[in-house]
Amino acid sequence: VYPDQQTASVTVAKRIAELIISKQKNNEPTVLGLATGVTPIKVYAELVRMHRQEGLSFKNVITFNLDEYYPMLPTSAQSYVTFMNENLFNHIDIDKKNIHIADGTLSQPDVAQFCLAYERKITELGGLDLQLLGIGRTGHIGFNEPGSAPNSGTRLVTLDDLTRGDAARDFGGKENVPTKAITMGIGTIFKAREIILMAWNEKKAPIIKKAVEGEISGEVPATYLQLSDNVEFIVDQGAASALT
Ligand code: F6R
Numbered sequence: 001v002y003p004d005q006q007t008a009s010v011t012v013a014k015r016i017a018e019l020i021i022s023k024q025k026n027n028e029p030t031v032l033g034l035a036t037g038v039t040p041i042k043v044y045a046e047l048v049r050m051h052r053q054e055g056l057s058f059k060n061v062i063t064f065n066l067d068e069y070y071p072m073l074p075t076s077a078q079s080y081v082t083f084m085n086e087n088l089f090n091h092i093d094i095d096k097k098n099i100h101i102a103d104g105t106l107s108q109p110d111v112a113q114f115c116l117a118y119e120r121k122i123t124e125l126g127g128l129d130l131q132l133l134g135i136g137r138t139g140h141i142g143f144n145e146p147g148s149a150p151n152s153g154t155r156l157v158t159l160d161d162l163t164r165g166d167a168a169r170d171f172g173g174k175e176n177v178p179t180k181a182i183t184m185g186i187g188t189i190f191k192a193r194e195i196i197l198m199a200w201n202e203k204k205a206p207i208i209k210k211a212v213e214g215e216i217s218g219e220v221p222a223t224y225l226q227l228s229d230n231v232e233f234i235v236d237q238g239a240a241s242a243l244t
Contacts, residue, residue: 001240005200008234009042012196016047017056019130029060033131033184036065036080039198040132044088051092058094064122065101066142067183070156072104078170079104102182111182115154119188131192135199137207138162139220143183148221152185186224195231199239208235209242
């Protein structure tokens with residue numbers, strides 16, 4: 001539990017930087033799983049600052065984003081491609097061919113093939129070194145909504161009504177929020193060598209309490225993280241305020 005979001009975000013960014021630097025020394029790539037949403041914005045801002053002011057290089061970094069709305073044009077203002085470009089990728093020296101984000105333009109019959117290839121690429125690279133997560137008010141991680149299986153892989157899912165409501169502002173109304181998304185599965189996330197889930201402010205307190213102290217159940221997919229030895233929850237005072 002950190003005093004505030006800024007301190008916590010800087011700590012997470014430092015951890016990522018240390019990982020990248022240690023891997024670079026061994027001439028190994030760092031494979032990062034990244035999240036979008038408001039939660040990681042300050043982490044990305046700090047990584048950009050480290051790149052600009054401290055010379056942190058992302059040349060050896062390979063990224064896989066957790067999810068993308070479906071259908072979604074990458075050029076759309078609400079796409080996670082746009083989000084990642086604006087908050088991180090446009091400001092660092094990452095090789096664009098090392099960036100992986102699910103393709104929201106595929107025709108539905110092609111999605112399953114794409115998802116298998118996404119999983120295969122992660123495996124071929126030796127797995128994710130570190131996966132960043134936020135948490136939705138349904139308890140989703142990625143877009144693994146209530147009902148997701150613990151061994152689920154990358155796939156097309158239907159978004160929960162609450163999740164679409166939370167996204168309504170970005171889309172100018174809930175009716176404009178896509179009903180589906182492509183997301184890495186709980187099983188994909190679990191294979192990461194290190195998982196960091198972040199949550200800020202009191203709005204997240206009830207779901208953080210359920211995720212940490214609640215019974216493990218598909219009703220609150222984040223509770224599956226209780227079964228992982230490699231997970232850390234990094235929260236501010238507000239998000240921690242309901243914990244006993
Ligand atoms: C985003 C993602 C989602 C968000 C979650 C919280 O890539 O996978 O699980 O992390 O919906 O969103 P924010 O951070 O906007 O509260």
